[in-house]
Amino acid sequence: MSAVERYLTLYERFQAGLPAGAPVEATLEELAESLYCTPRNAKLILRRLEEEGLIAWLPGRGRGNRSRIAFKAEKEPLLLELSQGLAQRGEYKRSFELLNEYGSGTSVKPKFLDWLNGQFGFAKEKNEGAEPSDVLRFPVYRPPLTLDPARVNYAFDAHLVRQIFDRLVRFDEKQGRIVPGIAHHWTSNEDATEWIFHLRKGAVFHNGREATSEDVVFTFARLAGNTPNRWLMRGVERVEPIGSRTVRFRLSRPNRIFDRFLCSAASSVLPCGFGGMDEAAFFGLPIGSGPFRLVECGPQRIELSAHAGYYGGRPFLDGVRIAIVPEECQTAITALPSILHTFDTDLNEADGGKPDERWQQLMKLCQGCTLIAWNLNKEGPQQSEAFRRAVRLILHPQDMIAELGGERVLAASSFRPESSAARPQSAFDPKRVRAALKESGYDGSVLRIVAHEKYENDVRWIERRLAEWGIRAEAFFSGWAAGSDPESRARTDLTISGFVLAEDEVCEIEVYEHGDCIVNSFLDEDRLSWIRGRIDAALAAESAEGRRMVLREIEDRLRDEAAFLFLHHRRLNTYLHPALRGVNLNSLGWIDFKDVWFEHPA
Incomplete structure (x- = not known):
């Protein structure tokens, strides 16, 4: 102290x-x-x-x-100075602890938040004997759980992995097609069981070493091991080098979108043998070949620096600094955005969250949805399909949207917003609810709802709605890491979760097959076995429409059996400073830092 x-x-x-x-x-x-x-x-x-x-x-x-x-x-200026000093050293959590402990009845906390907002945004940082650096600084409200591509699951983690690492190929959202990455050319045989990728010259890791076929073989051999993302290697029998710049993948069964699988952040290429480092040490500060290298990654701050040797062109920014601040200050900080902010919370105009009219607004309907998943591997009322249908009818998505508002904008009946928009929503029908509850024989058992704190408003609404129909529920909230705990999941009857389909149909398959995904944990083995068979059929389909039909078949069954209860689709609202250029929201709901630049006044 x-x-x-x-x-x-x-x-x-x-x-x-x-x-x-x-x-x-x-x-x-x-x-x-x-x-x-x-x-x-x-x-x-x-x-x-x-x-x-x-x-x-x-x-x-x-x-x-x-x-x-x-x-x-005087207490107030001293407390303000102390809190600012801690924040400048990245100790945001301690700053807020002191403000809460000593700032009661004072104006220190509002002053601190005003100051803190001024620390975020674009800055020109002076460098002795060199040009000033262009740096983007912004806050997030949790640290990444992992920067290991083979284990990545959440959107923020995947976004950082994309900045630090690169993949053999990438999916260009604007063009709607796969484009070269570390591989400049690739081919497959007629039945899509053999894929050959040719690596470009000059794709170098952050330590200056050029990426070779040895790195690719190491990466995918590791990915196929005991990792949550091993599903990407489904059907892959061998990965073998053909010289230093060519790699061949041999598959046991057709996968006509295997190249699309390799666009995933989880398929990011690692240096062979972790560049001579211990695995744990490597992922503390990993070396990739992406547009930014990681300089610092701690519980309170992440710092990225431009990779000058990036084959795709040097980023315009010199650096990115990400402050990890307590979630309690989220509303206060988003009320005064300094350069950009994506509203992913229950803010509205009354909160003062909107900048003035000079700021550019980007709105994007999130590809994916928020849904309830039932634990069908646990005894309880959810084993009755009639009970699950009753709850689906009670939790009428349009009512949830009307009452909670915020980023919830479209009632969901599918993973995809375009499918939900085309499907008519039925009105709330109490008679159908009573009939389903009677059929279920519900005995008054308490449902255990476990969810991340982010979904507290949704969960409280669900509790109230169920209580109106005599269904007892008890909510428990946890952090991101605890959500993957097998013991916690085993005690859970249902959870609410959000899914982002960043890679379109590949991410839809990931929902069912990712080792840490809640769906994979909650569905029973009979359903999972059937789903795996249908996915094999989808991957063998020769057309996108053929794949879509098979994947829709999986979704339809799970919806009809009420194994999933689709709730809503979210809209991301991002406000950009007038000087900010090169910004597009990617499929993960983030901006790709590489193309961001600032137009300085003449």
């Missing part, structure tokens, strides 16, 4: 409500008790506070003369 924190502790205990600077009576024992230390250590602390000019300590001399302490510094 710093001297200033100790000062604030004593100030709060002895000076609160009294005129500043007025000496107050305090015994050494009382001071020691407040500081949770011995009287001897309390004397040392008081001496230091005196040396720093924060207090005057007037010890009592003689019988009946009590000691007194005078607080020389």
